[in-house]
Amino acid sequence: MAFALILFPILMAALAAALPSNRFRPWLIPVTGAVHFALTVFALARPDLTAGSVWLVLDPFGKIILLTVSTLFFFCSFYAAGYLRHCAGHPNRAFCFCFMAFLGLMSLVTWSHHLGLTWVAIEATTLATAPLIYFERTPRSIEATWKYMMVCSVGIALGLLGTFFLAYSSLHAGLESTLTLEGLLKHAPQLSKPWLHAAFLLLLVGYGTKMGLAPMHTWLPDAHSEAPSPVSAMLSGALLPCAFLSILRMYHICAAAGDVAFVSRPLLWMGLFSMGVACVFLVGQRDFKRMLAYSSVEHMGILAMGLGIGATALFGTLLHVLVHGLTKGMLFFSAGNIYHAYGSKSTEQVSGAMRRVPLSGTLFLVGFFAITGSPPFGPFISEFSILNGAFDAGRYVTGGLFLFLLLVVFIGMGATVLKVVQGRASFEARSRPYRDTFLSSAPIVGLLLLVLLLGVYIPAPITALIRDAVLFLEGQP
Amino acid sequence: MTNLLNSILVIVLMLNLFALGTIRIVSVIRTVAIQGALLGLLPLLLHERFSPVIALTVVTSIALKGIAIPGMMIRALRDVKIKREVEPLIGLQTSVILGALGTVFALLFADRLPLAAHHTGALIVPAAIATVLVGFILLITRFKAISQVMGYLVLENGIFIFGMLLVEAMPFVVEMGVLLDLFVGIFVICIIVNQINQAFSSTDTRRLISLKE
Numbered sequence: 147m148a149f150a151l152i153l154f155p156i157l158m159a160a161l162a163a164a165l166p167s168n169r170f171r172p173w174l175i176p177v178t179g180a181v182h183f184a185l186t187v188f189a190l191a192r193p194d195l196t197a198g199s200v201w202l203v204l205d206p207f208g209k210i211i212l213l214t215v216s217t218l219f220f221f222c223s224f225y226a227a228g229y230l231r232h233c234a235g236h237p238n239r240a241f242c243f244c245f246m247a248f249l250g251l252m253s254l255v256t257w258s259h260h261l262g263l264t265w266v267a268i269e270a271t272t273l274a275t276a277p278l279i280y281f282e283r284t285p286r287s288i289e290a291t292w293k294y295m296m297v298c299s300v301g302i303a304l305g306l307l308g309t310f311f312l313a314y315s316s317l318h319a320g321l322e323s324t325l326t327l328e329g330l331l332k333h334a335p336q337l338s339k340p341w342l343h344a345a346f347l348l349l350l351v352g353y354g355t356k357m358g359l360a361p362m363h364t365w366l367p368d369a370h371s372e373a374p375s376p377v378s379a380m381l382s383g384a385l386l387p388c389a390f391l392s393i394l395r396m397y398h399i400c401a402a403a404g405d406v407a408f409v410s411r412p413l414l415w416m417g418l419f420s421m422g423v424a425c426v427f428l429v430g431q432r433d434f435k436r437m438l439a440y441s442s443v444e445h446m447g448i449l450a451m452g453l454g455i456g457a458t459a460l461f462g463t464l465l466h467v468l469v470h471g472l473t474k475g476m477l478f479f480s481a482g483n484i485y486h487a488y489g490s491k492s493t494e495q496v497s498g499a500m501r502r503v504p505l506s507g508t509l510f511l512v513g514f515f516a517i518t519g520s521p522p523f524g525p526f527i528s529e530f531s532i533l534n535g536a537f538d539a540g541r542y543v544t545g546g547l548f549l550f551l552l553l554v555v556f557i558g559m560g561a562t563v564l565k566v567v568q569g570r571a572s573f574e575a576r577s578r579p580y581r582d583t584f585l586s587s588a589p590i591v592g593l594l595l596l597v598l599l600l601g602v603y604i605p606a607p608i609t610a611l612i613r614d615a616v617l618f619l620e621g622q623p
Numbered sequence: 624m625t626n627l628l629n630s631i632l633v634i635v636l637m638l639n640l641f642a643l644g645t646i647r648i649v650s651v652i653r654t655v656a657i658q659g660a661l662l663g664l665l666p667l668l669l670h671e672r673f674s675p676v677i678a679l680t681v682v683t684s685i686a687l688k689g690i691a692i693p694g695m696m697i698r699a700l701r702d703v704k705i706k707r708e709v710e711p712l713i714g715l716q717t718s719v720i721l722g723a724l725g726t727v728f729a730l731l732f733a734d735r736l737p738l739a740a741h742h743t744g745a746l747i748v749p750a751a752i753a754t755v756l757v758g759f760i761l762l763i764t765r766f767k768a769i770s771q772v773m774g775y776l777v778l779e780n781g782i783f784i785f786g787m788l789l790v791e792a793m794p795f796v797v798e799m800g801v802l803l804d805l806f807v808g809i810f811v812i813c814i815i816v817n818q819i820n821q822a823f824s825s826t827d828t829r830r831l832i833s834l835k836e
Contacts, residue, residue, distance in 0.1 A: 296762075300775065313789050318738070320739075344736070
């Protein structure tokens with residue numbers, strides 16, 4: 147099963163690279179997305195199908211992230227096919243190849259139970275996504291790609307050093323040196339403390355860079371705003387959670403070693419700081435794709451903070467991974483449509499999206515309400531549950547700050563979003579040929595229905611999945 | 624054995640400072656190449672028995688760190704026809720002093736980390752931390768894209784030194800992964816350096832400011 151999920155997208159990527167037709171090649175992406183999604187559902191339904199190796203195991207955390215990645219990619223694949231048809235002039239061989247290979251690598255991250263392998267997979271996602279960000283070949287996208295490569299490579303280098311430190315912490319304790327999660331969890335209490343703590347901090351900074359936690363988030367707004375919209379959606383909704391999964395694994399090891407008190411403080415601080423930084427840049431933001439990027443920084447901050455609060459907020463945090471991914475996909479898709487309709491991302495040129503592209507404009511507005519945690523959408527449930535967790539754990543200051551920052555984000559984003567959707571479109575914008583099509587809007591409606599469903603009623607299998615994960619973290623198999 | 628190992632590590636530390644203090648980019652590339660080749664020899668010293676895996680690690684790391692990557696960088700330097708000076712953000716002397724302070728800090732900090740019995744006495748941990756810090760100084764204080772890539776290479780060298788503690792205990796997959804990623808990463812960065820050059824007619828990252836807030 148593991149091999150099918152990881153190798154199938156990579157095989158399809160190779161096929162895309164071999165296919166000569168620029169017109170038919172993009173259709174391989176929806177095929178890959180649909181098959182991958184079916185395989186994921188099958189893998190979740192049949193937990194007895196293992197890879198037969200300690201290196202590739204699908205644990206409850208991996209299941210949640212895999213479900214997020216695969217669902218988002220499924221919708222994204224149709225949108226991407228529409229996007230590539232819209233820019234038919236560009237050669238899309240590199241895009242199709244990298245996009246599908248990217249899916250395979252993210253599946254590898256979710257299955258990997260060997261921290262060295264996880265590291266290799268995360269580094270490989272950096273390489274696979276760099277050409278995607280660079281797709282439009284404007285000077286601005288070159289700049290974004292350069293920053294992305296440089297900042298993430300340094301972050302990932304620190305992640306490797308942290309992985310080495312972790313391996314040494316078992317070597318120093320006189321245990322057999324291992325990087326498999328089973329081995330580390332079994333011997334967690336005996337691991338050498340100074341090395342374990344140093345490893346946690348290095349991994350938090352290293353993978354935190356990839357995850358977009360402030361102050362290492364500097365690559366994120368550029369990469370997310372300059373990349374094509376399907377890529378931005380995958381980066382924000384799927385890749386950042388993969389980096390979060392690596393931090394979650396490290397947290398798990400530290401928790402098993404009895405060090406929750408040590409690790410939760412940096413997580414809490416970093417989470418709140420990320421939310422604060424995102425607020426500062428969200429207020430008065432003129433570029434609406436950049437606004438979505440800073441919103442990702444904010445939500446990654448929420449995830450880090452939720453993990454820092456610990457046991458009581460875990461359910462909400464893990465649910466938030468899923469709902470954030472789906473909602474952000476919806477927002478990036480509709481923002482992409484608005485961008486195509488106006489040829490600009492700045493609120494100085496863009497107004498009246500509700501009239502110019504009625505469906506995308508409306509969905510953009512609805513997506514804004516969803517992502518800022520208004521009922522009845524999914525993020526409301528997860529954020530409320532995290533807030534509850536904070537108060538249950540007696541962290542009143544954290545909870546209060548969280549509420550305040552959410553309010554600032556709502557006001558800041560609201561101002562930008564309303565400028566985009568209200569008013570009248572300029573003559574220049576009305577004369578552009580772009581119209582909403584089935585391929586460009588159906589995926590958004592699909593995501594909206596899912597987000598709404600998760601807000602009104604969480605299906606029993608998903609609740610069970612998240613409860614399993616919480617129990618898994620608390621040490622019960 | 625520890626004496627020879629420590630002498631090599633001291634040379635590596637001195638090369639760090641030399642890379643910080645030199646004005647010509649070509650000299651920085653050569654310094655980092657010598658450093659990489661020296662580091663490639665380390666697995667031979669740390670292993671009691673000689674095995675094919677170790678031989679492979681040594682040969683590939685010398686070939687990549689000592690020859691292939693510096694060669695590519697020198698070619699990139701020739702192709703893009705930029706000024707040959709490094710143009711640091713802070714003076715060269717200041718960066719050397721910062722590097723020396725970083726080395727002292729690394730020596731003090733490494734004392735606080737406990738080592739397994741057969742690793743005591745070796746300078747591996749302080750040398751690794753110091754090299755990582757110097758890599759950071761190079762990355763932060765240089766404007767030219769190529770100089771920044773050299774900073775990244777020094778950073779990777781530091782991590783490679785730390786990997787020496789694990790060379791006996793861990794399967795070689797991790798080390799191979801390091802080298803492979805190093806290679807591919809630099810390869811991609813090189814391509815982008817060329818693209819930056821075409822688009823901005825300069826490899827000065829100070830020109831990359833259109834995405835500022």
